[in-house]
Amino acid sequence: MAFVEIRDLHKHIGQTVDVRGWLYNKRGSGKIQFLQIRDGTGFVQAVMGKQDATEAEFLAASGLGIESSIEVAGEVREDKRSPIGVELTCRRLKVLQEVKDYPIQITKDVPNIDWLLDRRHLWVRSRKPHAILKVRSEAVQAIRDFYYQNGFVLFDAPVFTPASCEGTSTLFEVPYFDEKAYLTQSGQLYGESGAMAFGKVVVFGPTFRAEKSKTRRHLTEFWMVEPEVAFLELDGIMDLAESQIRFVVQRCLERCKEELKTLERDISRLEPVAKPFPRISYKDAQKRLVELKAEFEKSADPDKQKLAKDILKNGLGDDMGAADETAISMQYDRPVMIHRYPAAVKAFYMKRDPADPEYVLGVDVIAPEGVGEIVGGAQREDDLEVLLARIREHNIPMESIDWYVDLRRFGTVPHGGFGMGVERCVQWICGCEHVRETIPFPRTIYRTKP
Amino acid sequence: MAFVEIRDLHKHIGQTVDVRGWLYNKRGSGKIQFLQIRDGTGFVQAVMGKQDATEAEFLAASGLGIESSIEVAGEVREDKRSPIGVELTCRRLKVLQEVKDYPIQITKDVPNIDWLLDRRHLWVRSRKPHAILKVRSEAVQAIRDFYYQNGFVLFDAPVFTPASCEGTSTLFEVPYFDEKAYLTQSGQLYGESGAMAFGKVVVFGPTFRAEKSKTRRHLTEFWMVEPEVAFLELDGIMDLAESQIRFVVQRCLERCKEELKTLERDISRLEPVAKPFPRISYKDAQKRLVELKAEFEKSADPDKQKLAKDILKNGLGDDMGAADETAISMQYDRPVMIHRYPAAVKAFYMKRDPADPEYVLGVDVIAPEGVGEIVGGAQREDDLEVLLARIREHNIPMESIDWYVDLRRFGTVPHGGFGMGVERCVQWICGCEHVRETIPFPRTIYRTKP
Numbered sequence: 092m093a094f095v096e097i098r099d100l101h102k103h104i105g106q107t108v109d110v111r112g113w114l115y116n117k118r119g120s121g122k123i124q125f126l127q128i129r130d131g132t133g134f135v136q137a138v139m140g141k142q143d144a145t146e147a148e149f150l151a152a153s154g155l156g157i158e159s160s161i162e163v164a165g166e167v168r169e170d171k172r173s174p175i176g177v178e179l180t181c182r183r184l185k186v187l188q189e190v191k192d193y194p195i196q197i198t199k200d201v202p203n204i205d206w207l208l209d210r211r212h213l214w215v216r217s218r219k220p221h222a223i224l225k226v227r228s229e230a231v232q233a234i235r236d237f238y239y240q241n242g243f244v245l246f247d248a249p250v251f252t253p254a255s256c257e258g259t260s261t262l263f264e265v266p267y268f269d270e271k272a273y274l275t276q277s278g279q280l281y282g283e284s285g286a287m288a289f290g291k292v293v294v295f296g297p298t299f300r301a302e303k304s305k306t307r308r309h310l311t312e313f314w315m316v317e318p319e320v321a322f323l324e325l326d327g328i329m330d331l332a333e334s335q336i337r338f339v340v341q342r343c344l345e346r347c348k349e350e351l352k353t354l355e356r357d358i359s360r361l362e363p364v365a366k367p368f369p370r371i372s373y374k375d376a377q378k379r380l381v382e383l384k385a386e387f388e389k390s391a392d393p394d395k396q397k398l399a400k401d402i403l404k405n406g407l408g409d410d411m412g413a414a415d416e417t418a419i420s421m422q423y424d425r426p427v428m429i430h431r432y433p434a435a436v437k438a439f440y441m442k443r444d445p446a447d448p449e450y451v452l453g454v455d456v457i458a459p460e461g462v463g464e465i466v467g468g469a470q471r472e473d474d475l476e477v478l479l480a481r482i483r484e485h486n487i488p489m490e491s492i493d494w495y496v497d498l499r500r501f502g503t504v505p506h507g508g509f510g511m512g513v514e515r516c517v518q519w520i521c522g523c524e525h526v527r528e529t530i531p532f533p534r535t536i537y538r539t540k541p
Numbered sequence: 542m543a544f545v546e547i548r549d550l551h552k553h554i555g556q557t558v559d560v561r562g563w564l565y566n567k568r569g570s571g572k573i574q575f576l577q578i579r580d581g582t583g584f585v586q587a588v589m590g591k592q593d594a595t596e597a598e599f600l601a602a603s604g605l606g607i608e609s610s611i612e613v614a615g616e617v618r619e620d621k622r623s624p625i626g627v628e629l630t631c632r633r634l635k636v637l638q639e640v641k642d643y644p645i646q647i648t649k650d651v652p653n654i655d656w657l658l659d660r661r662h663l664w665v666r667s668r669k670p671h672a673i674l675k676v677r678s679e680a681v682q683a684i685r686d687f688y689y690q691n692g693f694v695l696f697d698a699p700v701f702t703p704a705s706c707e708g709t710s711t712l713f714e715v716p717y718f719d720e721k722a723y724l725t726q727s728g729q730l731y732g733e734s735g736a737m738a739f740g741k742v743v744v745f746g747p748t749f750r751a752e753k754s755k756t757r758r759h760l761t762e763f764w765m766v767e768p769e770v771a772f773l774e775l776d777g778i779m780d781l782a783e784s785q786i787r788f789v790v791q792r793c794l795e796r797c798k799e800e801l802k803t804l805e806r807d808i809s810r811l812e813p814v815a816k817p818f819p820r821i822s823y824k825d826a827q828k829r830l831v832e833l834k835a836e837f838e839k840s841a842d843p844d845k846q847k848l849a850k851d852i853l854k855n856g857l858g859d860d861m862g863a864a865d866e867t868a869i870s871m872q873y874d875r876p877v878m879i880h881r882y883p884a885a886v887k888a889f890y891m892k893r894d895p896a897d898p899e900y901v902l903g904v905d906v907i908a909p910e911g912v913g914e915i916v917g918g919a920q921r922e923d924d925l926e927v928l929l930a931r932i933r934e935h936n937i938p939m940e941s942i943d944w945y946v947d948l949r950r951f952g953t954v955p956h957g958g959f960g961m962g963v964e965r966c967v968q969w970i971c972g973c974e975h976v977r978e979t980i981p982f983p984r985t986i987y988r989t990k991p
Contacts, residue, residue: 094772096692096740098692111772111954112740113737113952114952131736131737131738131739131740131741131771132740158951159952160952160953160954187952187953187954188952188953190951190952193951193952194951210947212731212947212948215735216738221738224738224739225739227695231695232685232695235682235685239682242546242582244581244674244675244678245677245681246678246981247980248981249982249984249989250762251762251984252989253989253991263717264715264716265714265715265724266713266714268751268753270989272989274715281981281982284661284662284663285665285981287581288581288671288674289581289671289674290580290581290582291581297697297747299700301718312699312700312701314697321580322561494662494991495662497660497662500640501608501640501644501663502608502609502610502638502643503610503638504561504610504637504638530697531697531698531699531731534699534700534701539702539703539717540944541703541944541945
């Protein structure tokens with residue numbers, strides 16, 4: 092017997108076909124049962140009239156519990172009210188496993204998100220997480236396709252690293268036989284060695300931060316895509332980030348229509364990515380923030396008044412705060428690129444701006460709607476002597492970084508790249524409240540289960 | 542100035558173009574210099590006659606060290622002897638960084654592979670590792686495309702797991718805030734929860750084994766692709782593995798011609814994957830091994846005589862040894878599938894064969910040419926009571942596995958999948974001696990650097 096996937100039912104109108112999957116929801120009376128069936132590829136309603144089936148089958152359907160596994164034979168009928176355009180008239184029902192007391196009941200309120208996350212292995216069957224994870228799957232393939240089509244070589248960076256070059260407070264340390272290793276926080280330095288070998292590479296894998304902060308924006312384990320390109324300078328890095336973000340969002344808009352509808356996502360908020368992204372320097376952003384602070388203070392909107400208090404909490408030359416990012420991004424309908432941050436707040440490997448060496452040739456991309464930074468990138472310091480001076484200034488032990496310095500000893504060229512957090516990007520596309528909804532099994536300070 | 546990538550030079554015959562990259566090798570005399578240039582996309586020879594350049598440029602070219610970064614303007618000439626079909630007549634040379642004493646000299650013998658792996662960040666520029674990693678990049682994209690095109694949803698499994706269900710001797714333990722976590726050895730159990738939600742999923746990420754064995758087949762960190770499918774039984778699992786392996790090998794044969802030539806790979810050894818893969822049961826394999834042992838003992842070939850000693854070292858009902866796998870795979874010109882292993886040597890979650898419950902519905906795929914197992918898969922035990930009994934028999938703590946048992950409580954269906962190690966597969970395609978050559982930065986018991 093050949094079973095038809097629910098996503099393909101529209102090709103079988105008028106035919107009687109077999110479908111298998113799980114009972115997602117049910118309502119009915121003594122005369123008719125409406126069975127919502129899911130098979131992973133879609134959801135369809137199967138209607139069983141008392142006259143359509145044997146008495147035993149109708150009785151079985153009437154008492155069937157949510158998430159029972161079933162096989163159904165039915166006639167495919169066109170139905171304009173159905174999201175997939177068809178319905179089934181149920182002719183036969185076979186129950187594979189009858190389920191009672193499935194813990195996640197659609198009609199009942201659930202206690203809270205932690206209760207659901209404890210049941211994540213089941214919760215992924217529900218419509219909303221199901222839709223978010225399908226968008227994630229599409230977004231990841233879009234990222235992979237974008238780099239592949241543009242001639243990038245995939246260059247997987249290691250998870251076990253000898254040491255970190257940035258702050259060590261958020262590093263996971265692992266006993267490694269008789270030594271120690273650390274879980275990677277970024278594959279960038281490895282990506283740079285790849286760029287010198289392949290011209291254009293992309294690193295794409297899980298990265299780790301021992302984040303103690305319990306915010307809706309942080310996970311201890313998240314996936315990051317990190318392109319790195321030889322001979323690419325800051326403007327080119329911004330062009331690349333813009334193209335990649337646009338490609339991913341457009342792909343999801345095209346191929347995840349149903350999922351975005353399920354999520355009640357206002358897609359008009361995503362459509363502006365087709366237009367050029369605004370680019371603003373850190374210094375201009377600071378000037379703009381002075382204006383916005385004054386404007387928000389006078390605003391009748393309490394949210395703006397609240398924001399005004401937090402704007403420019405850090406002084407000029409310091410990093411931008413979350414309120415600053417939010418205020419700037421509120422001015423635009425699409426991601427905004429803030430470039431040339433103060434060198435003092437950025438990593439040692441970022442190249443200084445020749446026009447003003449207090450600032451670096453770095454860029455952050457801030458997503459709209461309060462999602463915040465989704466991309467951080469930079470042109471790298473490519474001068475051997477300058478890089479060595481930076482390493483000394485930052486007190487980075489030379490023995491841990493000497494291999495990286497080799498890349499400036501042996502054929503250094505201008506180059507750069509960026510990192511984009513996949514979960515943040517999916518959070519923005521789906522309009523999720525919390526980043527932990529965007530990965531199958533989220534890991535946070537209090538959660539390693541299931 | 543627009544630079545042309547070396548892979549695109551053949552489109553510019555007769556034109557003068559700019560190329561940038563690194564000096565890969567050089568030979569010449571007082572009258573003419575032959576510069577081998579690489580830019581990551583390819584290798585090209587630029588010929589500089591003394592009359593083609595200024596005296597300063599010719600002098601610079603004559604003294605230029607390997608891996609100097611350069612820009613070259615030159616006329617593209619068709620050349621049948623060139624692997625890319627063209628050569629450059631060099632008209633201008635600009636040296637970006639002059640390099641002396643690049644440590645990996647093509648003309649000199651290198652001490653050993655460990656010396657090269659210490660310099661992996663540079664060694665990836667050399668022709669052979671460069672070719673292997675390009676094949677890896679292509680193979681990974683082929684895997685992703687195969688599952689995407691076949692309607693699978695990407696379902697990333699977590700790296701941090703609460704505990705392992707298989708042996709714990711090869712687990713990496715990580716201090717996780719005030720608790721402990723373990724690095725994943727396989728995403729399969731998580732994949733099963735995905736299959737119940739999405740029908741067809743694929744898990745694809747790095748996995749970890751604290752392997753103390755120093756063999757040419759083991760890494761502590763390697764990438765594994767793990768499809769898992771609802772309603773799929775053993776024959777379907779074998780079909781899926783065969784299709785996926787075939788797709789990946791064919792893609793590499795089509796799109797990595799140059800790389801396989803560089804590796805001097807005998808591609809006639811890969812072409813038989815187009816034909817069906819032989820399938821042989823463990824029991825039939827054991828019978829065949831009795832014959833092969835006798836045959837090899839009488840053989841004049843010392844390798845076969847040696848192998849004969851190790852064949853059937855384990856008794857019937859025990860696992861197959863490496864010699865057994867080698868002897869069986871030598872009988873075929875393509876991967877062989879050995880199915881229905883003794884239950885006693887396989888994992889608790891494999892479903893027993895109803896026709897002979899001492900055996901499980903599992904399959905290993907053995908690659909030819911001594912590469913060994915590249916795929917291990919099985920139909921999973923889908924009966925709640927049987928699974929609970931297996932968990933008790935294996936002394937697996939119920940609190941660590943209860944979430945997995947839920948998948949049999951709430952809508953269980955027949956299902957299965959497999960795992961394929963990416964590095965082993967690339968090792969086979971490229972014909973590499975050692976699996977550590979197939980990943981950018983290999984990690985083994987003695988190596989976490991660079």
